[in-house]
Amino acid sequence: MGQLVVNGLALGSIYALVALGLLLIFNTVQIVNFAQGQLLMLGAFIGISCAVTHELPVAAAWAITMVAMALVGIVFMVLVYFPLRGRPAFLVILTTIAMGIVLENLALIVWGPLPVSLPSPIHGPPLRFAGVVVSMHQIFIFVTLAVILLLQFFFLTKTRFGILMQATAQDLHTARLVGIPVNRTIAVAFAFGAVLSGIAGLLVAPIFLAEPTMGGSLGLKGFVVSVIGGFGNLPGAVIGGLFLGLIETFGARYISSNFRDAYAFVVMIAVLVAWPRGLFGEKSSEKV
Amino acid sequence: MSYLSLKAMVTGVTAICLAAAVAIEAKADATSCPSPIPFGLTTALTGNLALLGTQARNGAEFAVDEINAGGGISGKKIALTTEDTGASSTDALNAMNRVLEGKPLIIFSSMISPHVFAQTEVVTKSETPFLVGATNAKVTAQGSKWLFRTHVHDGQLADLIPEYLVKTLGKTKPGIMAVADDYGLGASKGIQAALAKLKVSPAAVTSYAPSDKDMSAQLLEIKDKGADSLILFGRPADVTLVIKQMNDLGIKLTTIGNASIVAQTTLNNLSAAEADGGYAIGGMIPQTSTDAKILDWSKRVQEKYKVPADNFTVSYYDTVYLLKSIIEKVGCDKPAIRDALAATKDWNGMLITYQADPQGDLAHTLGIYRNEGKTPKLTGPIRESGY
Numbered sequence: 104m105g106q107l108v109v110n111g112l113a114l115g116s117i118y119a120l121v122a123l124g125l126l127l128i129f130n131t132v133q134i135v136n137f138a139q140g141q142l143l144m145l146g147a148f149i150g151i152s153c154a155v156t157h158e159l160p161v162a163a164a165w166a167i168t169m170v171a172m173a174l175v176g177i178v179f180m181v182l183v184y185f186p187l188r189g190r191p192a193f194l195v196i197l198t199t200i201a202m203g204i205v206l207e208n209l210a211l212i213v214w215g216p217l218p219v220s221l222p223s224p225i226h227g228p229p230l231r232f233a234g235v236v237v238s239m240h241q242i243f244i245f246v247t248l249a250v251i252l253l254l255q256f257f258f259l260t261k262t263r264f265g266i267l268m269q270a271t272a273q274d275l276h277t278a279r280l281v282g283i284p285v286n287r288t289i290a291v292a293f294a295f296g297a298v299l300s301g302i303a304g305l306l307v308a309p310i311f312l313a314e315p316t317m318g319g320s321l322g323l324k325g326f327v328v329s330v331i332g333g334f335g336n337l338p339g340a341v342i343g344g345l346f347l348g349l350i351e352t353f354g355a356r357y358i359s360s361n362f363r364d365a366y367a368f369v370v371m372i373a374v375l376v377a378w379p380r381g382l383f384g385e386k387s388s389e390k391v
Numbered sequence: 392m393s394y395l396s397l398k399a400m401v402t403g404v405t406a407i408c409l410a411a412a413v414a415i416e417a418k419a420d421a422t423s424c425p426s427p428i429p430f431g432l433t434t435a436l437t438g439n440l441a442l443l444g445t446q447a448r449n450g451a452e453f454a455v456d457e458i459n460a461g462g463g464i465s466g467k468k469i470a471l472t473t474e475d476t477g478a479s480s481t482d483a484l485n486a487m488n489r490v491l492e493g494k495p496l497i498i499f500s501s502m503i504s505p506h507v508f509a510q511t512e513v514v515t516k517s518e519t520p521f522l523v524g525a526t527n528a529k530v531t532a533q534g535s536k537w538l539f540r541t542h543v544h545d546g547q548l549a550d551l552i553p554e555y556l557v558k559t560l561g562k563t564k565p566g567i568m569a570v571a572d573d574y575g576l577g578a579s580k581g582i583q584a585a586l587a588k589l590k591v592s593p594a595a596v597t598s599y600a601p602s603d604k605d606m607s608a609q610l611l612e613i614k615d616k617g618a619d620s621l622i623l624f625g626r627p628a629d630v631t632l633v634i635k636q637m638n639d640l641g642i643k644l645t646t647i648g649n650a651s652i653v654a655q656t657t658l659n660n661l662s663a664a665e666a667d668g669g670y671a672i673g674g675m676i677p678q679t680s681t682d683a684k685i686l687d688w689s690k691r692v693q694e695k696y697k698v699p700a701d702n703f704t705v706s707y708y709d710t711v712y713l714l715k716s717i718i719e720k721v722g723c724d725k726p727a728i729r730d731a732l733a734a735t736k737d738w739n740g741m742l743i744t745y746q747a748d749p750q751g752d753l754a755h756t757l758g759i760y761r762n763e764g765k766t767p768k769l770t771g772p773i774r775e776s777g778y
Contacts, residue, residue: 110607208437215697216442218628220660238639311604312660314628316439320602355608360597361571
């Protein structure tokens, strides 16, 4: 039981990290980026190129990956969001899906189909208590999630730029009229969103291996978590992620492992029926 | 009848027989083949089956390149047209239709059984020899006289794995874990049936979706239910994760499964301690060979494609050479090639000999492997009963 809780929370933390990246972009431009999972995959492979192929220290690989992902986020915005800005939201969403497919195939060409592992930045024997095993990397995942949640919360609510982002999200045109540098604000949102996905990729690759198709399922789970928690709600995304991780793990153990993926969508539908705005309420319900 | 007319008749009949003989000889001569000789291949090069699909492409393409570099078949080069199926059966059918437009002499399809099921009817209608590595036992039971399989199938594995586990390794309470797709679930059912024949009940039967990354719940169920061993059936990427997670959770069970356990792709991502002791039964892999030529071949494939050669690479490579030998004998007449494939007997491939059975299965030899650290060792080849 205790082991299931630990493993469920570790899995849920990954889902929560994907959701946090998704929400950062959503909270600024009100668009769901369905390529978030593929950005995660890209982060994992950039990390592997640095740490495995070029044998750089893992800390340097993390730093390079985060810088690279920030640039990827900005390029993504220029290619996907700007050309379709002001068009119906579904067009942008469809374009993010298409971009996800492009990224997946690009990764297949560049890195090939082989699954590859990334070394964890944390080493050491696992902690064992009462028959429960917690690896150092799992602890690192929990700590990273907590730190990112706090930093993101602080950034959005306590810093000038975060408040500008929220203002842009509420009304882009008015924000521009009052002198907010809207394009720069949006660029920061895309860059940070991609960096968060990259971090999720760096955390996932040591335990789940990296392969070009790894992002599809994780990206979708990130979306489900966002819906469960209430779209746009940061604490909701984290609690939703942990909740989904536990549901999947316990469902696979005590009901049937055949329907593991189905549990996520059954829970999402159940939550939407009972609480149409998610467990913690949506920040915005105009565009999805 | 006068002597003259009898003589004329004998001469005429002789002339006709000679002409017919010459015509048959011409038909059976590979020099009458089109140039280049068109081969078609559909396989998964993108999507989540790309790692498997590229093994088919690598094996076939490597053989074609070697043959062409050596002068082709009777001086005619082979032109291999490859179409990507992605991961979907619909796309596999579309890819096959594109290949058929080129009117190939031979068609290869991948090891993905649902793709082959979707393609069989259209290939059969085209009356083109159809060679596959698809592992679902029922692939060759579709009633197509044009379809042949050159890789061992799940039915053979499903019988042999439980038998080896119970009779040789002495384990009587296995847990079963299989990937939840046509490949894994079909094998899981077969394994359960084979265990029942041995009067053994599995401690737990579990599965995971092909996209799943966390299999700890299934492993804990198998452990909690007191299993003494694990029968594992999956692709290299997910088998790697299962073995890693088993090690992380401190679960120590004798593990046996398909060739993924000893695949180089799997071993590359495991430590020696994690990989050590795993058993596999499956198609023959080149890494365990002691023949310097085979090891050199394996190295050259790895260098060219950056992907280690596996049992499927060997199978598709052999298939191209088998076809070369057939075309050299019977020429480019499709029914003649089909008949020659159906009559294959003791044809020596890289690691095994091929022999056709009435259903169109040509591979009947499997390897039993055990990992010693990260090095797979061939415990011994095992032949299907009757071969």
